[in-house]
Amino acid sequence: MNDTRLPRLKELYSQFQTDEFFRQRQNQLPMAPIFKDIISETLRNEPLLSKHLTGFIQMFKIGVSDQVFDRYLIQNIPDPEVHRPLLEGAYAVGEDGLTGAGLSAIRDLSQDELNSVKTFLEKAFHIREIGDAVTLCSEFDVLNIPLVKKGIYSPWLYYINPTLFPIINRSHTTFLTWMEIPDNYPDCIAAFNKIKAQLNIPDLGLLDAFAHKFSGDEPGVLPISFNLNGQRLFKISHGILVKESRFYKNEPAAVLEGNNWIAINRYTRKQQGDNFLNVAAIGDIVYLCYGGDRINCIGRITSEVKEFDEATAEMFGDEGEDWVYREIEPIFSPIDTDISDLKSFRYASMPSGNSTFWQMRPHDLSFLNEKLFIPKFNVQMISGDAAVDTDNKIEVKPIINAKQMNKNTILYGPPGTGKTYNTIFFAVSAIEGIEVAVLKEEGMASVRSRYDNYVREGRIIFTTFHQSMGYEDFIEGIKPLPPENGEAQIRYRTVDGIFKRLCTEAAFNIAVNQDTEARDSLNSFEYSYNQFVDSIEDRLSKESPMYLKTKNGSNIIVEGVTDHGNIQVKHKAEGRSYTVSKKRLNVLYMAFPVLEEIENINDEFRAEIGGNNSSTYWAVLNEIKKIANSATEIPEEKYDYDDKKQLIKWMEPGPFPEGDQQAYVIIIDEINRGNVAQIFGELITLLEEDKRLGEKTAITATLPYSGEQFGVPPNLFVLGTMNTADRSVEALDTALRRRFSFIPQMPDESLLTTVEGIDLGLMLSAINKRLRVLKDNDHTIGHAWLYEVNNLQNLKRAFGNKILPLLQEYFYNDYEKLGLVLGNGFFRSVQPVSDSIFAKFTGAESLASEYEQSWQYELKRADDLTAGDFLSLYAY
Numbered sequence: 001m002n003d004t005r006l007p008r009l010k011e012l013y014s015q016f017q018t019d020e021f022f023r024q025r026q027n028q029l030p031m032a033p034i035f036k037d038i039i040s041e042t043l044r045n046e047p048l049l050s051k052h053l054t055g056f057i058q059m060f061k062i063g064v065s066d067q068v069f070d071r072y073l074i075q076n077i078p079d080p081e082v083h084r085p086l087l088e089g090a091y092a093v094g095e096d097g098l099t100g101a102g103l104s105a106i107r108d109l110s111q112d113e114l115n116s117v118k119t120f121l122e123k124a125f126h127i128r129e130i131g132d133a134v135t136l137c138s139e140f141d142v143l144n145i146p147l148v149k150k151g152i153y154s155p156w157l158y159y160i161n162p163t164l165f166p167i168i169n170r171s172h173t174t175f176l177t178w179m180e181i182p183d184n185y186p187d188c189i190a191a192f193n194k195i196k197a198q199l200n201i202p203d204l205g206l207l208d209a210f211a212h213k214f215s216g217d218e219p220g221v222l223p224i225s226f227n228l229n230g231q232r233l234f235k236i237s238h239g240i241l242v243k244e245s246r247f248y249k250n251e252p253a254a255v256l257e258g259n260n261w262i263a264i265n266r267y268t269r270k271q272q273g274d275n276f277l278n279v280a281a282i283g284d285i286v287y288l289c290y291g292g293d294r295i296n297c298i299g300r301i302t303s304e305v306k307e308f309d310e311a312t313a314e315m316f317g318d319e320g321e322d323w324v325y326r327e328i329e330p331i332f333s334p335i336d337t338d339i340s341d342l343k344s345f346r347y348a349s350m351p352s353g354n355s356t357f358w359q360m361r362p363h364d365l366s367f368l369n370e371k372l373f374i375p376k377f378n379v380q381m382i383s384g385d386a387a388v389d390t391d392n393k394i395e396v397k398p399i400i401n402a403k404q405m406n407k408n409t410i411l412y413g414p415p416g417t418g419k420t421y422n423t424i425f426f427a428v429s430a431i432e433g434i435e436v437a438v439l440k441e442e443g444m445a446s447v448r449s450r451y452d453n454y455v456r457e458g459r460i461i462f463t464t465f466h467q468s469m470g471y472e473d474f475i476e477g478i479k480p481l482p483p484e485n486g487e488a489q490i491r492y493r494t495v496d497g498i499f500k501r502l503c504t505e506a507a508f509n510i511a512v513n514q515d516t517e518a519r520d521s522l523n524s525f526e527y528s529y530n531q532f533v534d535s536i537e538d539r540l541s542k543e544s545p546m547y548l549k550t551k552n553g554s555n556i557i558v559e560g561v562t563d564h565g566n567i568q569v570k571h572k573a574e575g576r577s578y579t580v581s582k583k584r585l586n587v588l589y590m591a592f593p594v595l596e597e598i599e600n601i602n603d604e605f606r607a608e609i610g611g612n613n614s615s616t617y618w619a620v621l622n623e624i625k626k627i628a629n630s631a632t633e634i635p636e637e638k639y640d641y642d643d644k645k646q647l648i649k650w651m652e653p654g655p656f657p658e659g660d661q662q663a664y665v666i667i668i669d670e671i672n673r674g675n676v677a678q679i680f681g682e683l684i685t686l687l688e689e690d691k692r693l694g695e696k697t698a699i700t701a702t703l704p705y706s707g708e709q710f711g712v713p714p715n716l717f718v719l720g721t722m723n724t725a726d727r728s729v730e731a732l733d734t735a736l737r738r739r740f741s742f743i744p745q746m747p748d749e750s751l752l753t754t755v756e757g758i759d760l761g762l763m764l765s766a767i768n769k770r771l772r773v774l775k776d777n778d779h780t781i782g783h784a785w786l787y788e789v790n791n792l793q794n795l796k797r798a799f800g801n802k803i804l805p806l807l808q809e810y811f812y813n814d815y816e817k818l819g820l821v822l823g824n825g826f827f828r829s830v831q832p833v834s835d836s837i838f839a840k841f842t843g844a845e846s847l848a849s850e851y852e853q854s855w856q857y858e859l860k861r862a863d864d865l866t867a868g869d870f871l872s873l874y875a876y
Helices: 003-016 020-028 031-042 050-059 066-076 080-093 111-124 130-143 150-160 170-179 185-199 204-213 239-243 252-259 272-278 310-314 317-322 362-377 419-432 436-442 444-457 498-514 516-541 582-591 601-609 614-630 641-649 676-687 734-739 760-774 792-810 815-822 845-849 867-871
Strands: 224-227 233-237 261-265 285-290 294-301 323-332 357-359 379-382 408-413 460-464 476-481 491-496 546-549 555-561 567-570 577-580 664-669 716-723 741-744
Touching (some): 050 111, 111 150, 261 272, 310 317, 408 419, 419 460, 436 444, 491 498, 498 516, 516 641, 567 614, 582 601, 601 614
Parallel strands (some): 408 741
Antiparallel strands (some): 233 357, 261 323
C-alpha cells in the first residue's frame, strides 16, 4: 500500500462524510448483527447445501423485496421459533444489505466443497486478530472453490465481524489501484484495517462505501450523492419568462428567483399545469432552468400552490390570474451554469426539451446524472426505490436488449405448465433487458406490478387467437363509423387493428427520438392547431363570425369544430360545407414549411393528400402557420395516433441506435388456435428480425385496405403461447414455425410438495410417465394445477375440475387406457354387462349377446377419492 497517500485519503474521506451516501450507509450498519445471526443459524444445517448459500446472496443483497427475504430466511432457518425474531429484527431496522453479489445463486458445488465453505465461515466467528484473518482467507483461497470468491464471501465475513473483515469487489478497483493495494483478499484485510486505524473509521462498512464511490484524486471527483428517498423529481422551466417580450420587460423571473419561487400558468397544456397543482407535493425535488439557456438550482418544494398578490400578478400581464407559484428551498447551486452543450438533447426531461413542468421517470436518472446533474452540479441523484450502484448491480434498462430473448418467441407445452403465467416474466424481460431467471428469483409480486404498469403505458398488450380472429381485427380492416354532426349516413373508414397500432407506437418511440426536425415540426403543428381550435370555439361561443382568407383573397366562413376534431368551413353563408381534416392538414404542414413558395396549390396539395378543396385547406393552413411563426416557445404537445403515424413516415430508414428504442410486447395467447396465415397475411414475412425496419434487408409491405407502406419495428417483441395438447408444434403453420423460436414449458414435478403424506411430485411424475407411453409428450399434465394445493380437499378439487376431465378428453371412451393411467383406486367396482339389461327385440338377440362379455367402467367422483387412492398412483 502507498502510505504517502494517506493524508490525501483522509481529506477525501472527510469530504465523503458529508455525502448522502455516507448517511445512507450509516443507516444500513445495524443490519450486520442480524445477518451475522442468520449466518450462524444457517450453519447449523446438516448438511450445508448450495441453496443455503444462495439464500445468503438473496437475503443480503441491495433492494431485496420483503417476499424474497422472507422466503429465503424460512428456507435457511425453518424453525419458526428461531427465524421469527430474526425477521422481526430485520423489519425493525428496515434496511437492505450493503452489496449486490453479482451472482443470483450458488449451484453445482460438491458436498466436500460445501463442507469447506461451512468450515471456513465457522472459523471466521472465532477470529479476532488481523494475522489470523489473513491466514484463514489465504488457506481458503487456495482451495479455489468455484463461485465462492472474494466478491461473494467477503460480505459474509464482514457481517460476522464488521471491524475486521472488509468487503471487497470490483467496484473498488479504482481505489485499490490508487492506493496500490494488491487485488487479493488477504492483502486487502491488512491494508483496509490499517486505513481504518489511520482514519479512525469505526466500521469497515463505511470504508466499503467510500471505496465504492471513489473515482480518483482530482477535486470534485466524488460527486455528492442525493437520495430522493421516494420523492418525485421534476424539471421546471421559466424559459418563457425571459424569452417572450410580454414577460421579460416586467422582469417576473427576477422576482421569482429572488423569493425562491417556481411558477407556471395553471392552464399549461399536456397536463403540466394540472401536475404542478395536483401531483407535485411538499418535499418533492425540482431543478430550475430557463429553457436551454441556463440552469439555476436544484431545490425542494416547501409549500402548497399559492396565488400571486395583485402587484406580482400584474407582471404576468393579462394572464396574471392564471399564474400560480410554490416556494422552494434551494439545495444545490450549479458549478457550471453554461448548458449550451446540452442543446442537442431535446428530451422533455432536459433543459432544451419542449416542456415546462415535467416529472422524471426512474430510468431517466442515469442519463440525467451523466449529462446534467454530475457535470453541472457535481450531484448524483439516487432513486430511493432503486439499489445504489454496485459492481454487479442488475439495473432496469429502458431500452431493449436483443440478447435476452428473440423478437419472436412461442412458449409451448402441455396443459397446466404455466405458459400464460410465464409470459409475464418474458414480457418484462423483453422490456427491461433482465434475464427471465433473475426475474423469477425476484418473485411474481414485484414483476407483476411492473408488468401492470407497462400495460397501462401501452407497452404490453395481451390478446388471444381464436377461430373468428381475422386480418381485419389484427392488422387493418374497413369498419363502420357513427354519423358525425347530424349526418344521416353511416360512414366507413379503414381502422387499424391491435398489432398495427402497437407497431405504430413502437416505431413512433424510435422516430420521436431519432428525427428532431420532423418531431419539432409535428409538435409545432399540434400546438398551433390546438391554439387555432381554441380560438374558433372562443369566437363561436361569443356568436362572433370567423372569416379566413384564401390564397386569392376571398373569404371563407368557419362554422365550427367537428366531434372528431376536424374544422368545418364553407365559402358562402348559404353555400356547401366542407370538412378540413386535421390529418390531411398535418401532412401539408410538414410537406410545405413555407406556404409562399407554393406555385400551384391545386396540383401540389393534390400530390400530397389527393382530391380536396385546396383553397379551404390553404386558408386554414395559413392561419395555423401564422400561430406557429408568432410563438417564441412551443411547449411539448401530446401526440394523437394520426400524428404518430405521420412522424413515422418521416423517419430515417436506419439503422437505429439501440439507445433510441424502448421495447414493446404483444402477447398472443393460444397462438395456434387461430388461422395464422389469415390473421398475419402478408406481414408474416415482415416479422423476421432481419426484415424489420432499420435493418439492412428491411422490407415494407403495401397494405390492401389503406394502401399504406408498413413495416415491423425492431423494438417490438411477439410472444405467443401454444398448448400442444390442442395442436403440436409440427402441425403448426410452416411459415410461422420458421420465424419463431420455441421455448418448451414442460411439467416440473420438482416444484411440488408433499400434502398430507401424498408426494405430489412423485404422483404427477408417475401419471406423466404413463401418458408419454400411451399418448406422447404433448399430452402430459403440467405442475401448475397442483402448485397451490395444500390439503387433501384442494387436491380433490384439482382432480375433479382439471385433471380428470382432461384425461377423459385424452382417452375419449377408452377406459382401459384411462385405467392404465389411474389404476383401480379411481374406479368404482367394475361390473360385467349382462344382456338381460336390454329390451326384448326380435332379430337383435345376437347383437345383445355381443355385450355379454364386456365390462362397464365408472370413475369415482372426485369428492369420494381418498388419500389412499392418490397414494396408489405411485406407491405400488
